[in-house]
Amino acid sequence: MGVVRAAVTQVAWTGDKESMIARHEALSREAAGQGVQVIGFQELFYGPYFGAVQDQKYYQYVEPIPGPTTERFQALAKELHLVIVLPIYEVANEGEYYNTAAVIDADGTLLGKYRKHHIPHLPNFWEKFYFRPGNLGYPVFDTAAGRIGVYICYDRHFPEGWRELGLNNAQIVFNPSATKPGLSNRLWQLEQPAAAAANQYFVAASNRIGQEVGEFGADAPHFYGSSYFVDPRGNYVGEVASEDHEELVIRDLELDEITKVRNDWQFYRDRRPDSYRRTVMP
Numbered sequence: 001m002g003v004v005r006a007a008v009t010q011v012a013w014t015g016d017k018e019s020m021i022a023r024h025e026a027l028s029r030e031a032a033g034q035g036v037q038v039i040g041f042q043e044l045f046y047g048p049y050f051g052a053v054q055d056q057k058y059y060q061y062v063e064p065i066p067g068p069t070t071e072r073f074q075a076l077a078k079e080l081h082l083v084i085v086l087p088i089y090e091v092a093n094e095g096e097y098y099n100t101a102a103v104i105d106a107d108g109t110l111l112g113k114y115r116k117h118h119i120p121h122l123p124n125f126w127e128k129f130y131f132r133p134g135n136l137g138y139p140v141f142d143t144a145a146g147r148i149g150v151y152i153c154y155d156r157h158f159p160e161g162w163r164e165l166g167l168n169n170a171q172i173v174f175n176p177s178a179t180k181p182g183l184s185n186r187l188w189q190l191e192q193p194a195a196a197a198a199n200q201y202f203v204a205a206s207n208r209i210g211q212e213v214g215e216f217g218a219d220a221p222h223f224y225g226s227s228y229f230v231d232p233r234g235n236y237v238g239e240v241a242s243e244d245h246e247e248l249v250i251r252d253l254e255l256d257e258i259t260k261v262r263n264d265w266q267f268y269r270d271r272r273p274d275s276y277r278r279t280v281m282p
Contacts, residue, residue: 002254002255003252003254003255005034005036005037005038005253006039006250006252007036007248008040008174008229008249009039009042009045010207011023011209012223012246013048013212015214017046024046025073027248028073032082037106037145038082038083039083040085041085041086042178042207042208043087043153043208044061044178045086046061048212050215051120051124051126051129051178052219052221053126058130062090063088063091064090064092065090066102069086070088070110073102077107078106081107082106083104083105083143084103085103085104085174086104088102089130098131099116099119099127099130100134101114103141103148105144111141111142112136114136114151116131117134118157118161119154124219127154138151140165140168140170146171146255147171148174149172149173149201150173150174151165151174153175156177156187159198160279165201166268173203174203175192175204177207179207179208179224180221180223181224188207192230193230193234193235196230197232198267200232200267201232202231204229205227206227207224207226209223209246210223211223225244226240226242229249229253231254232257232261
């Protein structure tokens, strides 16, 4: 399988959609210039994190998939020969909105999408106001950079989805997020490495930076970056990104390590789905 060069972004809200899109186009070009084969953007990458409030005006950020932003990045992916994981505020039908990530292959093909399953609803994260729960399962996409899965932000607290992605044969799982200090700090350090080790694949965790005061005032969440990659043993691949600076985090992932780890630790052989009764009970 060899080495895949992968990247994630952590970017502060610029104040408008077009400049956010342009910034991520520039970062994609920078990544491709450094040999990156797959890049993942942060959660709801082209807008503010509007879950901080409950306001219908933010419904204006919805787009269909395919739609203008996905089509724009399909063209870029084809030009740069770059796989792109593209988080979008998706409209399926009028009034039916999802927190979604489209996956675009290196030839510009729109391979499909993942819709966030687990939707929080608590101060600063009023997401049930904006999103329906995902209903497309846990797809894994066969891309030019390997088998790619997606799990979005609050999803990461639920181990069942991580395992579904492993059973669907993921090699790299992208977890685009918008995470603020408080209860989440320690879990941010623990959960993705634990999921990578338990399910034996690479995880790419990206988080926003900055505080969107101009959009939401002094009570806006303060996002702390700290994006990173972890390997199938749960070890960081390189350093963790800064808490407060825009970064393009690039790491080389040795996909052959997945087979080595699965041979050392036979979790998929020894699991007992026949005995896990309450796990799948409503």
